[in-house]
Amino acid sequence: MNHKAATLTGLLTLALMLLALFMVFDWVPTEAEQGIVQRIFYFHVACAWVSFAAFGLVALCGIFYLWLGHEIFDELGYTAAEAGMVFCTLVLITGSIWAKPIWGTWWTWDSRLTTTLILWLLYGGYLMLRAMGGDSPQTARFAAVVGIVAAADVPVIIVSVRLWRTIHPAVLVTRQGGHGLEDPRMVATLLVSLAAFTALMVWLLMLRIALLRAGARLRGLAREVGLARAAVQDL
Amino acid sequence: MAGFAAILRKDLRLELRAGESVLTLVALALLILVVMVFALNPAGGARDAGTAAGALWVALIFAGTMGATRSLAAERENGCLRALLLSPVDRATLFCAKLTAAFIFMAIAEAAAVFVLVLFFNLDFDARLLRLGPSLALGALGFAALVTLLAAIAGRLRAGDLLLPLLAVPMFVPALIAGVKGGELALAGSPLGAAAQWLKLLAAFDVLFLSAGYLLFEYAIGDD
Numbered sequence: 001m002n003h004k005a006a007t008l009t010g011l012l013t014l015a016l017m018l019l020a021l022f023m024v025f026d027w028v029p030t031e032a033e034q035g036i037v038q039r040i041f042y043f044h045v046a047c048a049w050v051s052f053a054a055f056g057l058v059a060l061c062g063i064f065y066l067w068l069g070h071e072i073f074d075e076l077g078y079t080a081a082e083a084g085m086v087f088c089t090l091v092l093i094t095g096s097i098w099a100k101p102i103w104g105t106w107w108t109w110d111s112r113l114t115t116t117l118i119l120w121l122l123y124g125g126y127l128m129l130r131a132m133g134g135d136s137p138q139t140a141r142f143a144a145v146v147g148i149v150a151a152a153d154v155p156v157i158i159v160s161v162r163l164w165r166t167i168h169p170a171v172l173v174t175r176q177g178g179h180g181l182e183d184p185r186m187v188a189t190l191l192v193s194l195a196a197f198t199a200l201m202v203w204l205l206m207l208r209i210a211l212l213r214a215g216a217r218l219r220g221l222a223r224e225v226g227l228a229r230a231a232v233q234d235l
Numbered sequence: 236m237a238g239f240a241a242i243l244r245k246d247l248r249l250e251l252r253a254g255e256s257v258l259t260l261v262a263l264a265l266l267i268l269v270v271m272v273f274a275l276n277p278a279g280g281a282r283d284a285g286t287a288a289g290a291l292w293v294a295l296i297f298a299g300t301m302g303a304t305r306s307l308a309a310e311r312e313n314g315c316l317r318a319l320l321l322s323p324v325d326r327a328t329l330f331c332a333k334l335t336a337a338f339i340f341m342a343i344a345e346a347a348a349v350f351v352l353v354l355f356f357n358l359d360f361d362a363r364l365l366r367l368g369p370s371l372a373l374g375a376l377g378f379a380a381l382v383t384l385l386a387a388i389a390g391r392l393r394a395g396d397l398l399l400p401l402l403a404v405p406m407f408v409p410a411l412i413a414g415v416k417g418g419e420l421a422l423a424g425s426p427l428g429a430a431a432q433w434l435k436l437l438a439a440f441d442v443l444f445l446s447a448g449y450l451l452f453e454y455a456i457g458d459d
Binding site for chain 1: 384385388391392393394395398401402404405406408409410412413416432433436439440443444447451454455457
């Protein structure tokens, strides 16, 4: 992981993000029914895509870590879980901001909302495990197991929550994402937002892995300094 | 198979002599049911089938997670777990034996909790209780598989007892939804067929966590 690659990704992210902001706030037409608030959709969906991709990455890294044992899979899994958690939080927040004017409530137990909340709780548990276990191969192995099991659980969660909702009549009728992207400019804006958030995610992962490694090196150096100091005192 | 039987026999014998796990499970489940009665103030009878089923499952998952922490902590004392890992029994067999013991304890606690539920929620001792059986049995099996796997991990960490419910409860959500719904239908007196989709969901959950535990327990129990 060299610095040049990270810097380039950062610049790419900046360019895409500025372009996405311009498109969302200026270029794309306002949705007829919902008005201006619908523009949050472009960031809301992009955050959701990035966080779900990150959680998938956590599980894949877990499998590869247990299989091959390379440290990079552990680092990548850890950082993907952290970044996924940030974006999942953003999904819940932007969703609430959007829901208030449109559905008239901050939160409703709709199947998608419920599933996202449970995902958030699952990966919150994963990060608690990371925090409690500290930096050791044992924690890496445990986290890999939990990451795999959590991801395997997701399809069952989706099915169960959907069945649960069909039995409970909804207070509010949910639009199944059919926000009428009739205008091609809306599709283009969404695609640029998705690209911008994906680049942001990759950049964050690169920075975080570099930080993890720097932290490990620092701890190694501190240990060496401590040993050297002890040796000098012994003289 | 001999290893499986030996470990299971050991766990059951320990339980018969000391009775720690089952007693703790039953006492906790009973306590939580009392709390639920105060919190929900149920009217009683079949009208409150949903409330009763919900209260029952809340009692079971919280009692169950606490019971699971105990079970592996007991193995760690006196280095018993090390001896188990050194014995010529593979990890998957160890998982199956531990899971079977957890399932048996959970099933006993469930029976006790249902008995108390009938009294507290003004239900009747009739055929409806038998219809609770399938969802409770499948739920207990999935829960036992899940917590056996996760307790092996949580037991190794400093604040593991706190971590276990944080990991186990969100993962148990699908089975919880299915269990509460299936239980509600049973207590309301619907035929068993009405709950078929919930039972299928519970079965899918069980298959998933039994296989996940079977494959991954070796990494969770560790030997370093």
